[in-house]
Amino acid sequence: MNVTIGLLLLQDGLTTGFIYALLSLSILLVFVVTRVLWVPAGEFLVFGALTLASLQQGQVPGTVWLAVALGVTTAVADTWHSWRTGDWRAWSLVAAISLGAPLIAGGLIVLLAASKPALAIQVALTLALVVPMGFMLYRVAFRALADKSTLTLMFVAIAVHYALVGLGLLFFGSEGYRTPPFIPGRIDAGFTRISWQLVLVIATSAVLMVGLWLFVGRTLWGKALRAAAVNRFGARLVGVRTETMGALAFTISALIGTLSGVLIGPVTTLFYDSGFLIGLKGFVGTVIAGMASFPLAVLGSIVIGVVESFASFYASSFKEAIVFGLLIPFLLWRSAVEPRTLEAHGDDE
C-alpha cells in the first residue's frame, strides 16, 4: 500500500460513494415526505442503466412495455377512484401523465432506437421513460395507504421491489449489461490520474444536490414539500395537498435513481437484480444520518463507498461484512446521543 494506490482507492470509493449518496437522497426524500421506506430505489438505477444500455445497442428496451402497462394500470385505477369518490379534480392531470408520458417517450424510442440517436438524446429518452414510473407507482401502490403505519408501507415497498426485480428479469434477461464510458480515459493531475468518470459523477451529483437544495429552499413547491415532510397534518391545515407532495417526492426520487443508473452504467456490469445491494448501501448511509438529515446522509454514503473500496483492498472476501458491520457502531452512537423520540416523530398522525 503506497500513496498512489491509496489515491486510486479513494477515487474508486468516491465514485461509488457518490452513487450511494444519490440513492440515499432518493430514499430519504421519499421517507420524510411519505414515510415509505423506499426499498425499490435501486430498481430505478437498474432500469435507468439497462434502458440506456439497450438503446446503445439499438434495441427497444423492455421498460417501454413496463411503462405503458404501468401507465394504463394507473389511469384505470385513478378513473375508478375518481368515479367512486366523485372527485375528478386531479384526474385529467394524472391520466395525462400516466398515459401520455409512456406513450410519447415509448413511441419515440420505438421509432428512434434502431437508428441509434446521439448519446444526449438516448439519456433524455431514458429519463422520459423511466422517471414517470415513480409517479405511477405512487398513484397505484402507495396513495391509498398514505395514513397506514410505517410497517405496512414498508411491506408494500418490499412487494413493489420484488415485482420490479421480477419484471426486470423478464425484460432484460439474466445477463448483465455495461454501457461504454461517456468520456474515456483519465486526467493527469500530477500526483495522480483522475478518471473522467469520477469527475462526471461528482459534477452531476453536485448539480443534483444543489438543485434539490435550491428547489426545497427557494420555491413554493419545494417549501410545500418540506412542510409535508416536517408535519403532514400541519401542512394539510395550511393548505398543502400531501398527496400531491407524495407524488412529487416519488417523481424526484425516480429522477435521482434513473440518473445515477445512467452514471453508473459505464462503471460496472449491471444485472437485473443489482439494484437491491446498491440501494441497501445507500440505505445504510441514510441510517447513519438517522433517517433525517440530507447532508449527513450524503456524507454517510460517501464514507460507505470509501470504506468499501479500502475493505476490498485489504480483505476482499469480508468486504460486505465490513461495510454492513459499520452500521453497528453508528447505531450504538445514535441511540446513545439521541433522545428516544424518533418513533413518536415518525408516526405522529
Place this chain on the structure above:
Amino acid sequence: MSCYRGSAVALAAMLIMAQPALSQEIKIGLSGTFTGPNATNGIPYRNAAEIFPSSISGTAVKWILLDDATDPTTAVKNARKFVDEDKVDIVLGSTSTVTASAMMDVSVESKTAQIALSPVQIPEAKLPWIFNVPQPVPIMVSAIIDDMKKSGLKTVAFIGYADGWGDLNWNALNQVAPKEGIKVVAGERYNRTDTSVTAQALKIIASSPDAVFIGASGTAAALPHVTLKDQGFNGRVYHTHGTVAKAFIDAGGKAVEGAMMPTGPVVAAADLPDSNPIKKVSLDFITKYEGKWGKGSANPIAGYAWDAMLLVEAAATEALKKAKPGTPEFRVALRDALQSGKDVAGTNAVYRFTPTDHYGVDERARVMVVVKDGAFRLAK
C-alpha cells in the same frame, strides 16, 4: 361421520396414488435453472432436451422437465417430486452447482442415480449415487496451468466470486499450480453484483503476477478483466470455462481480446483430428441441435445435456436386460451400468465412470480457446 368418510376417501386416494407405476416406460427427471439468475446456463439444457430420443432400445422414454428457478429449495422439491410422485429411474440436474448439490440428499436417500449437469464436489458418502458430467474444475484449471508452463509464465494471481464457484476454482488452482512449479501470488474475491473491483485489481497488480486467473462466469467475469486492463495490467488473463458465451465478449468488448479459457472440445469440433472419438459425436450433435435451433446455436452447455442423454442411453440399454423400468432393481442396474468402466464418447469428453471415479473424464475433455476479433478461436 362425514369427516370420517372424508378421511377414508382421502386415504383410499392416497393408497391408489402410492401404487408403483406399472408402465414399462423409462422415466427420467431433468431439473434445471431455466429461469432465475442462472437462466443463461440453464436454457441450453432445455433446448437440448427437445431433441432427445423418445425411446431407448425399443423402450419408450418419458423425459420430465421441471424448472427450479436457480433456487436450491425448489430444486429439492423437484427432486422429491421426481422420486416420490413420478417414480423416475434416474435424475438429471440441476444445471447450477448450488442447485445440483442441493438435490443430492434426495437422490442418495431414495437410491436413485443422479447425473449432475453442473460441476459439483461429490462427498464420499454420496459417491454411490451421484455422477458428474461437466469437466470437474481441477481438470479445467490444469489446462490453464499447462498453458502457463508452455508459455513460460511463473506466477499467477486469482480473483474470483465470493461463492461456491469462486471457491471451487480457488481450491483447484492451489491444488494444481504448486505441483507444476507455478506460484499463486494473490487471491482476491468479489461478488457478481459488485459495482467495482478496482481495489482488488490494484492489489493484484501490486503483486506483479505473470498471469491472472479470473474465477468467475458469464458477463460478470468481464468486470475484473476490464478493470485490470484499465489499471494498466498487460499480462495474460485466463478465465474459467463458464465464460464461453457470446454475452461475455459483448460485455467485455475490446478489453477482453486475448482472454484465454479452457472449454469442451465440442467448441472446436471441426478442427479435431478424425481419430478423436469426440469429433463424430460432436458433429452429429451440432447437426441435430442446429437443425432445431438454427445455425450457430450449438454450445458446450447444450453438449453436457447431450452427453448426459448418451450416458443414460448406454446405461439403460444394459440395465433393460436385467430389470424392468420403474423398479428399485432397475435403478440399481442403471447405476451399475453407468459405473461399469466402459468408454462413452460424448461431445465434451470421453466418459469412463467406475465405482470409485464418478467424474470419469481426462485431459481429452478440454481445449484452450482464445478471444480473437470478438469470437472464440482454438488456441495454438
